[in-house]
Amino acid sequence: MNETMEMKLRDVADYVDTLKLEGKDQEVKRSYLIHTLHKAQEIIGYLPVEVQKLIAKKLGLHASEVYGVVSFYNYFTMKPKGLYPINLCLGTACYVRGSGPLYEELKKLLGVEEGEVTSDGIFSLHAVRCLGACGLAPVLMIGEKVHGRLKKEDLPRILEEYRQLAKTQNV
Amino acid sequence: MGKYKQFILICGGTGCSSSGSGDIIDSFNKALEEKGLKDEVQIVRTGCFGFCEQGPIVKVLPDDTFYVKVTEKDVENIVNEHIIKGRRVQRLLYVEPSEKEKIEEYIKMPFYKKQIRVVLRNAGAINPENVEEYIANDGYSALAKALTEMSQDDVLKSISDSGLRGRGGGGFPTGMKWSFAKRAKGDKKYIICNADEGDPGAFMDRSVMEGDPHSVIEGMSIAAYAIGAQKGYVYIRAEYPLAVQRLRKALNDAREYGFLGENVMGTNFSFDIEVRLGAGAFVCGEETALIHSIEGKRGEPTSKPPFPANSGLWKKPTVINNVETLAQIPVILLKGADWFRKLGTEKSPGTKVFALAGAINNVGLVEVPMGITLREILYEIGGGIRNNKQFKAVQTGGPSGGCIPAKYLDTPIDFDNLIALGSMMGSGGMIVMDEDTCMVDVSKFYLEFTVDESCGKCTPCRIGNYRLHEVLERITSGRAVIEDLDKLEQLGNVIKDTALCGLGQTSPNPILSTINYFRDEYVAHIQDKKCPAGVCKNLIRYDINPAKCVGCTACARVCPVQAITGTVKKAHVIDQDKCIKCGACYATCRFGAISKI
Ligand SMILES: Cc1cc2nc3c(=O)[nH]c(=O)nc-3n(C[C@H](O)[C@H](O)[C@H](O)COP(=O)(O)O)c2cc1C
Ligand code: SF4
Ligand code: SF4
Ligand code: FES
Ligand code: FES
Numbered sequence: 047m048n049e050t051m052e053m054k055l056r057d058v059a060d061y062v063d064t065l066k067l068e069g070k071d072q073e074v075k076r077s078y079l080i081h082t083l084h085k086a087q088e089i090i091g092y093l094p095v096e097v098q099k100l101i102a103k104k105l106g107l108h109a110s111e112v113y114g115v116v117s118f119y120n121y122f123t124m125k126p127k128g129l130y131p132i133n134l135c136l137g138t139a140c141y142v143r144g145s146g147p148l149y150e151e152l153k154k155l156l157g158v159e160e161g162e163v164t165s166d167g168i169f170s171l172h173a174v175r176c177l178g179a180c181g182l183a184p185v186l187m188i189g190e191k192v193h194g195r196l197k198k199e200d201l202p203r204i205l206e207e208y209r210q211l212a213k214t215q216n217v
Numbered sequence: 218m219g220k221y222k223q224f225i226l227i228c229g230g231t232g233c234s235s236s237g238s239g240d241i242i243d244s245f246n247k248a249l250e251e252k253g254l255k256d257e258v259q260i261v262r263t264g265c266f267g268f269c270e271q272g273p274i275v276k277v278l279p280d281d282t283f284y285v286k287v288t289e290k291d292v293e294n295i296v297n298e299h300i301i302k303g304r305r306v307q308r309l310l311y312v313e314p315s316e317k318e319k320i321e322e323y324i325k326m327p328f329y330k331k332q333i334r335v336v337l338r339n340a341g342a343i344n345p346e347n348v349e350e351y352i353a354n355d356g357y358s359a360l361a362k363a364l365t366e367m368s369q370d371d372v373l374k375s376i377s378d379s380g381l382r383g384r385g386g387g388g389f390p391t392g393m394k395w396s397f398a399k400r401a402k403g404d405k406k407y408i409i410c411n412a413d414e415g416d417p418g419a420f421m422d423r424s425v426m427e428g429d430p431h432s433v434i435e436g437m438s439i440a441a442y443a444i445g446a447q448k449g450y451v452y453i454r455a456e457y458p459l460a461v462q463r464l465r466k467a468l469n470d471a472r473e474y475g476f477l478g479e480n481v482m483g484t485n486f487s488f489d490i491e492v493r494l495g496a497g498a499f500v501c502g503e504e505t506a507l508i509h510s511i512e513g514k515r516g517e518p519t520s521k522p523p524f525p526a527n528s529g530l531w532k533k534p535t536v537i538n539n540v541e542t543l544a545q546i547p548v549i550l551l552k553g554a555d556w557f558r559k560l561g562t563e564k565s566p567g568t569k570v571f572a573l574a575g576a577i578n579n580v581g582l583v584e585v586p587m588g589i590t591l592r593e594i595l596y597e598i599g600g601g602i603r604n605n606k607q608f609k610a611v612q613t614g615g616p617s618g619g620c621i622p623a624k625y626l627d628t629p630i631d632f633d634n635l636i637a638l639g640s641m642m643g644s645g646g647m648i649v650m651d652e653d654t655c656m657v658d659v660s661k662f663y664l665e666f667t668v669d670e671s672c673g674k675c676t677p678c679r680i681g682n683y684r685l686h687e688v689l690e691r692i693t694s695g696r697a698v699i700e701d702l703d704k705l706e707q708l709g710n711v712i713k714d715t716a717l718c719g720l721g722q723t724s725p726n727p728i729l730s731t732i733n734y735f736r737d738e739y740v741a742h743i744q745d746k747k748c749p750a751g752v753c754k755n756l757i758r759y760d761i762n763p764a765k766c767v768g769c770t771a772c773a774r775v776c777p778v779q780a781i782t783g784t785v786k787k788a789h790v791i792d793q794d795k796c797i798k799c800g801a802c803y804a805t806c807r808f809g810a811i812s813k814i
Contacts, residue, residue, distance in 0.1 A: 118515040176416075182236065
């Protein structure tokens with residue numbers, strides 16, 4: 047385990063402490079599990095086994111119970127994502143406006159499959175269902191930014207934008 | 218609002234925010250500052266206006282001007298012309314496609330004319346992050362009325378008399394649900410707001426929470442008072458960051474103003490609300506699964522009874538209501554059950570919000586009285602089908618619903634009529650499909666969704682849906698036999714009858730309804746090995762017509778697998794065994810020599 051990971055784990059532990067769950071009912075503690083996993087994923091970017099174990103200990107659960115929850119919910123991932131995760135919407139509104147072919151095109155442009163990270167670490171590709179921006183269908187989201195009314199031709203330009211951004215971030 | 222002479226309302230909903238309304242707000246602030254108009258003109262960042270297709274939306278009051286597709290560059294123009302000189306900026310007005318005329322005032326827009334905005338009363342009208350604006354629009358007065366003038370039973374009676382039915386999909390009478398929970402014994406009781414909005418393509422709950430979060434809080438508080446709950450939870454999708462943020466802000470403000478917490482408004486009623494994030498599982502919209510998820514477990518449903526009203530969260534009596542249901546409550550208490558019953562139909566009173574999407578001109582959110590026809594929604598409000606294409610079907614109810622063909626466009630919409638047509642209300646998503654949509658592909662799309670989202674607990678859903686999907690896969694790749702159609706119907710009905718929860722019990726609906734209404738299309742795929750809409754890749758064939766081909770070689774150069782051969786100025790041919798049906802040649806040929814069938 048490297049140093050940054052250790053630091054991040056400490057952040058997660060500190061966060062759980064702020065919830066002041068010590069001495070509370072087991073039921074109440076457990077009800078903070080999903081909440082805590084969200085926070086941990088926000089801090090680390092994904093949910094490696096170490097953090098699952100840590101959360102299990104803090105909330106008085108067995109590690110297998112935590113893993114059971116992590117693997118059940120689509121939002122949680124045990125694999126690291128790219129610097130800019132690309133979430134392409136395959137919800138119904140986007141699908142009927144052609145997000146299917148866009149998804150294929152992105153796979154081709156990035157050379158990755160669903161959930162994979164590009165070799166330069168900049169992007170990862172994820173299919174999601176409805177970002178609630180159906181008015182702009184078809185859409186994709188990179189970070190918190192939604193790109194809407196997409197056409198195939200727009201994709202290379204958008205990717206390039208983020209590649210340039212990545213350069214300025216020194217990664 | 219006192220001192221201001223003019224108001225600029227800018228949409229801060231998700232749609233418009235994604236197309237840059239945040240920068241527009243900044244530019245307005247700067248421009249007004251420069252002109253010294255800060256004290257005369259107020260900028261309000263509102264929730265969604267519903268007209269997301271044409272966003273970003275900017276509305277100017279008091280003259281009720283509605284600007285569409287505004288960009289940062291237009292800001293100066295609006296300030297100089299409209300705000301200072303009182304002249305509307307013509308080029309930013311909305312043009313109705315059917316009338317080609319610029320529409321100057323909001324109330325004259327066909328999109329809004331037929332709408333009655335009850336749930337969306339404040340969305341697009343107030344700043345959702347300012348509790349005082351909510352209060353100024355009768356906010357929290359229904360709660361005050363309930364707490365000071367009404368007994369618990371008075372509230373229950375008022376909601377029962379209104380005939381309100383749950384807007385989350387099932388249409389269960391809300392008053393009855395609350396009465397069960399009130400009567401149930403338990404030292405603690407809970408109220409949960411279901412804001413999981415799982416139907417992909419529906420975004421009404423999101424807009425309510427982004428545009429008017431206090432209405433949901435007020436509705437929950439009234440429900441809590443009526444059933445005797447001290448604690449509430451909002452279970453909201455993590456994919457909706459803006460809604461989560463506004464909801465959290467609203468909860469803090471409500472606490473500060475004494476609308477939540479100990480001794481609400483000085484009475485002896487105490488109630489507070491916590492937010493719980495979902496984690497991307499469709500099945501968690503189902504109420505027993507949702508409860509397990511709040512408890513910190515896998516979101517697997519359990520069989521009912523017991524119903525949550527008797528044994529819900531931590532086995533205590535619990536009421537679960539949808540966002541839209543709860544947002545209706547304050548209005549019903551203030552205006553009365555009779556007023557509510559005047560809207561809508563006898564068995565489905567009130568209004569319903571629909572999310573229009575797909576092949577329609579005006580994509581957006583509309584709120585209409587129940588009993589309106591599909592035709593009115595699609596053609597009068599929705600502005601008709603995009604690009605003048607032919608209407609084929611409208612899908613309602615998401616993955617649990619079905620596709621309704623043109624011949625039923627004049628059916629009045631309510632809970633019961635939609636079920637009679639083999640679909641359902643669901644949460645109110647409406648996806649419009651035109652002639653370019655393949656109905657077999659659509660049912661495959663929904664089934665893929667179901668297979669992905671099945672929790673796996675019961676066999677009919679876990680394995681049955683998988684089998685259905687295999688059959689559809691065969692049909693769309695030209696490997697099916699006609700008996701497969703019966704198989705789909707038989708298996709579909711078995712799954713409906715035997716699955717444990719609502720997900721499995723409704724998952725065959727998209728298939729069954731399309732077989733029912735679009736049988737021809739299935740038959741064409743199976744017997745003629747053709748996809749009439751030209752969508753199913755494996756059934757498409759590209760051919761070069763030698764009579765039209767001039768031998769320009771363009772197609773051969775774009776073909777990614779070198780399936781096209783030929784010499785310059787001679788007719789080219791496609792090797793069907795190599796062709797991957799990517800359509801690149803078809804898009805490239807400038808001589809119309811390539812056909813697609
Ligand atoms: C698979 C499945 C998904 C559901 N998703 C939602 C949802 O996203 N939002 C919702 O309010 N209700 C959803 N429901 C319905 C809820 O179980 C429940 O009936 C509803 O929240 C009750 O509120 P209401 O009476 O106000 O409609 C879903 C039901 C099923 C079976
Ligand atoms: S019907 Fe499907 S989602 Fe519902 S319990 Fe069974 S497997 Fe799970
Ligand atoms: S692009 Fe058209 S005209 Fe040119 S070689 Fe191909 S089929 Fe013939
Ligand atoms: S379906 Fe893509 S944003 Fe809603
Ligand atoms: S998000 Fe702006 S109109 Fe809907």
